Amino acid sequence: MSLSSTKSISVQKVEKSRIGQVDFDNLTFGATFSDHMFECDYKDGEWQNPTIKPYGNISISPAAKVFHYGQAVFEGMKAYKDDNGKIWLFRPEQNFLRINKSSKRMAIPEFPREIFFEALEQLVKLDKEWVRPGMGNSLYIRPFAMASQVGVSASPSTEYKFMILMSPAQAYYTGDVRVEIAEHYSRSANGGVGAAKAAGNYGAQFYPTNLAREKGFQQVIWTDASDHKYLEEAGTMNVFFRVNDTLLTAPISDRILDGVTRKSIIALAKNDNIKVEERPVLVSEIVEAAKNGSLKEIFGAGTAAVISPVSAFSYKDTVYEIDKQEDSYAAQFKKELLDIQYNRSEDPFNWRYEII
Amino acid sequence: MSLSSTKSISVQKVEKSRIGQVDFDNLTFGATFSDHMFECDYKDGEWQNPTIKPYGNISISPAAKVFHYGQAVFEGMKAYKDDNGKIWLFRPEQNFLRINKSSKRMAIPEFPREIFFEALEQLVKLDKEWVRPGMGNSLYIRPFAMASQVGVSASPSTEYKFMILMSPAQAYYTGDVRVEIAEHYSRSANGGVGAAKAAGNYGAQFYPTNLAREKGFQQVIWTDASDHKYLEEAGTMNVFFRVNDTLLTAPISDRILDGVTRKSIIALAKNDNIKVEERPVLVSEIVEAAKNGSLKEIFGAGTAAVISPVSAFSYKDTVYEIDKQEDSYAAQFKKELLDIQYNRSEDPFNWRYEII
Numbered sequence: 179m180s181l182s183s184t185k186s187i188s189v190q191k192v193e194k195s196r197i198g199q200v201d202f203d204n205l206t207f208g209a210t211f212s213d214h215m216f217e218c219d220y221k222d223g224e225w226q227n228p229t230i231k232p233y234g235n236i237s238i239s240p241a242a243k244v245f246h247y248g249q250a251v252f253e254g255m256k257a258y259k260d261d262n263g264k265i266w267l268f269r270p271e272q273n274f275l276r277i278n279k280s281s282k283r284m285a286i287p288e289f290p291r292e293i294f295f296e297a298l299e300q301l302v303k304l305d306k307e308w309v310r311p312g313m314g315n316s317l318y319i320r321p322f323a324m325a326s327q328v329g330v331s332a333s334p335s336t337e338y339k340f341m342i343l344m345s346p347a348q349a350y351y352t353g354d355v356r357v358e359i360a361e362h363y364s365r366s367a368n369g370g371v372g373a374a375k376a377a378g379n380y381g382a383q384f385y386p387t388n389l390a391r392e393k394g395f396q397q398v399i400w401t402d403a404s405d406h407k408y409l410e411e412a413g414t415m416n417v418f419f420r421v422n423d424t425l426l427t428a429p430i431s432d433r434i435l436d437g438v439t440r441k442s443i444i445a446l447a448k449n450d451n452i453k454v455e456e457r458p459v460l461v462s463e464i465v466e467a468a469k470n471g472s473l474k475e476i477f478g479a480g481t482a483a484v485i486s487p488v489s490a491f492s493y494k495d496t497v498y499e500i501d502k503q504e505d506s507y508a509a510q511f512k513k514e515l516l517d518i519q520y521n522r523s524e525d526p527f528n529w530r531y532e533i534i
Numbered sequence: 535m536s537l538s539s540t541k542s543i544s545v546q547k548v549e550k551s552r553i554g555q556v557d558f559d560n561l562t563f564g565a566t567f568s569d570h571m572f573e574c575d576y577k578d579g580e581w582q583n584p585t586i587k588p589y590g591n592i593s594i595s596p597a598a599k600v601f602h603y604g605q606a607v608f609e610g611m612k613a614y615k616d617d618n619g620k621i622w623l624f625r626p627e628q629n630f631l632r633i634n635k636s637s638k639r640m641a642i643p644e645f646p647r648e649i650f651f652e653a654l655e656q657l658v659k660l661d662k663e664w665v666r667p668g669m670g671n672s673l674y675i676r677p678f679a680m681a682s683q684v685g686v687s688a689s690p691s692t693e694y695k696f697m698i699l700m701s702p703a704q705a706y707y708t709g710d711v712r713v714e715i716a717e718h719y720s721r722s723a724n725g726g727v728g729a730a731k732a733a734g735n736y737g738a739q740f741y742p743t744n745l746a747r748e749k750g751f752q753q754v755i756w757t758d759a760s761d762h763k764y765l766e767e768a769g770t771m772n773v774f775f776r777v778n779d780t781l782l783t784a785p786i787s788d789r790i791l792d793g794v795t796r797k798s799i800i801a802l803a804k805n806d807n808i809k810v811e812e813r814p815v816l817v818s819e820i821v822e823a824a825k826n827g828s829l830k831e832i833f834g835a836g837t838a839a840v841i842s843p844v845s846a847f848s849y850k851d852t853v854y855e856i857d858k859q860e861d862s863y864a865a866q867f868k869k870e871l872l873d874i875q876y877n878r879s880e881d882p883f884n885w886r887y888e889i890i
Contacts, residue, residue, distance in 0.1 A: 206685075206687075207687045208597075208685045208686035208687035209684065209685045209687070211597060215596065217596075234595075235593045235594055235595050235596075236593070236594060236595075236596050237591045237592070237593050238591055238592060238594060239590075239591050239592075240571065240573075240591075240592050240695075240697050240699060241564075241567060241676075241699055241701075243737075244600070244601060244733075245600060245606055245678060245680050245733065246606070246608050246676070246678060246733055246736070247733055247734075247736035247737040247740075248604040248606060248732070248733030248734030248735070248736060248737040248738070249736075249737035249740065250601055250602070250604060250737070252602050282741070283738075283741055284737055284738070284740065284741065285737075285740035285741045285744055318686070320597075320602070320686045322601060322602060324601050325737070328565065329562075329564050329565045330564035330674070330676045330699065330701060331562075331563045331564035331565070331838075332736045332739070332769075332770045333740065334740040334744065341596050343596060343597055343686065345597075345686060360725070362725050363725040363726075364723045364724060364725035364726050365723075365726075366723060366726070367720045367721075367722060367723030367726060367759035368720060368759045368760065369716070369718050369719040369720035369742075369759055369762075370719075370720050370721075370722075370723060370726075370738060370759060371734075371738045376604070376734060376737070376738065377600075377601065377602055377603055377604030377733075377734060377737075378603075378604030378727075378732060378733060378734015378735065378737065378738065379604070379734065380602070380603035380604060380605075380688045381599075381603040381604040381605035381606070381640055381641075381681070381732070381733075381734065382604070382639075382640070382726060382727045382732065382734065383688070384603075384605065384640065384641035384689065384690040385638070385639055385640065385641045386725075388641055388690065403723035403724045403725055403726060403759060403760070404724065404759070404760040406725075413688075414688045482687075
């Protein structure tokens with residue numbers, strides 16, 4: 179992979195790394211950033227001046243459209259270090275395709291493939307010491323694009339910034355989570371932007387999630403906005419239900435994010451001869467399954483948390499506890515995923531992407 | 535109105551005004567900013583350091599949550615100069631109440647009333663020369679709040695910025711607009727954030743609006759996300775329909791913005807003995823009214839555009855032209871509103887707010 183000379187990435191290295199100041203055993207997710215970041219501007223109809231530079235503040239107009247109209251999209255990825263010190267990404271092609279899909283829905287110009295991959299490779303190589311060895315450790319990678327044109331009129335920006343930040347991470351969630359099934363609030367509309375990783379989708383969840391937290395639940399399971407009959411996503415993750423030995427999850431639609439972890443789990447399940455049904459999942463069937471004992475597991479799936487088992491859910495003020503499962507699918511898929519991500523197993527699907 | 539000493543606004547004035555460089559007869563809406571802006575930070579659980587300073591870039595981390603999670607809200611207001619050089623705002627209390635309502639939905643801490651009004655007054659007084667006389671001229675005022683905490687984890691920010699920018703404006707739209715009634719895309723969901731002036735609501739409209747523009751329509755009339763049966767908003771405005779001599783508009787809900795211009799028009803209409811129905815408006819009844827000739831007018835209503843008459847709408851690939859109305863309601867309400875805003879008439883509702 180090479181870049182034409184006009185698009186080659188200029189690199190400004192830090193004078194002194196900050197890595198010595200970081201306590202890698204006590205990281206808050208997404209709060210610490212590696213030495214370098216990537217920045218590229220869209221102006222005059224093209225992406226230009228791709229630059230790797232020291233992580234730090236940007237100077238931007240308070241009238242930049244991102245602050246006013248939320249024209250912004252992002253991705254979440256991770257770099258993993260294996261036991262031999264080699265560094266891998268996991269299915270970065272999926273993130274590349276998805277950020278451009280998200281951008282299209284948000285009227286943001288698509289980002290060029292070669293700059294995306296070249297930036298990722300150079301950035302991770304430069305900050306390779308920030309990818310710590312050991313299962314569960316990773317370097318979380320956050321590409322994002324946002325509207326930078328000055329102007330408080332509600333129309334698409336003519337200028338954008340595409341940036342990549344990197345943040346060393348341990349596990350995202352600790353322990354099992356208790357969730358509340360949404361009966362009033364919703365995450366996305368038919369014909370809306372729920373399938374995009376659009377910034378505004380996330381901020382819109384904070385208030386309903388706070389309300390759930392006040393009642394003792396860590397996350398909300400979102401239901402369809404029309405009737406709250408169908409189960410859609412869990413917090414910021416896709417959600418799976420195991421009823422007896424069948425795995426259920428909502429189908430991709432313009433309300434559901436096409437999650438990389440979600441599609442990987444579906445592939446693993448099929449490979450493991452586990453029956454998977456991608457179809458609308460009724461709240462009522464899951465409540466019924468909880469009552470009759472056939473509901474074995476619920477878990478969220480996403481890059482940050484990998485797999486997040488749900489230990490209880492609340493619906494119409496009744497709490498349904500889910501017994502811990504011996505040989506749970508959640509644990510099985512998590513192990514299979516991590517083994518592939520950390521190069522501890524074969525990679526039958528060709529998901530690993532070697533950086534160094 | 536006075537501020538306690540701990541909250542008093544510090545003022546840093548520009549050394550030299552930029553006003554001489556501005557061509558007030560050729561303004562692009564929202565692209566030129568006055569000399570000063572207001573900035574206040576939320577940290578450690580309180581709004582602090584309210585400051586008026588020269589308009590200019592801010593230094594902010596690219597990991598600030600606003601860029602990633604769209605946790606941001608805004609308002610739109612205008613200052614008007616009357617024929618005697620006095621400056622007025624229009625119903626600023628409504629904007630104050632609404633930005634805090636929007637903030638609550640977006641899990642942003644509410645902003646204190648006394649700082650809001652003190653900031654507005656001081657800022658407009660300081661930049662009073664930027665409020666140009668003459669009907670249609672105004673100083674557009676953009677208060678907004680956004681998440682400034684550094685961190686790429688999807689949870690509410692612990693730090694925010696509240697800012698006020700001001701931009702000299704002429705009329706927002708010129709001429710009548712042709713609109714397309716949405717049949718696939720949507721603006722907001724039940725239980726979503728459509729009633730908030732949340733940043734992400736606007737960016738989400740750009741792509742469907744672009745598609746409409748490619749077909750020759752300037753705006754989209756949004757319909758309900760569930761069935762696209764009901765007419766909700768027009769572009770970034772509330773929308774009114776005149777059928778015979780009755781005015782119809784969608785009722786306020788968690789999908790519909792509680793517009794200041796909207797509620798002012800309803801008050802004016804009632805005062806003028808015009809029948810107003812705030813109720814769900816069916817697409818089918820408006821199409822039928824267009825066919826049988828009882829549809830007299832459609833117009834959008836919002837602070838930026840005031841009133842924006844619609845000259846035609848498209849539904850299911852049929853275009854319905856709306857004949858220009860003698861003595862139109864749109865023109866009548868626009869005149870009544872402008873006369874109040876520019877202090878050319880009595881103010882029976884006590885809507886004007888004197889600045890200087």
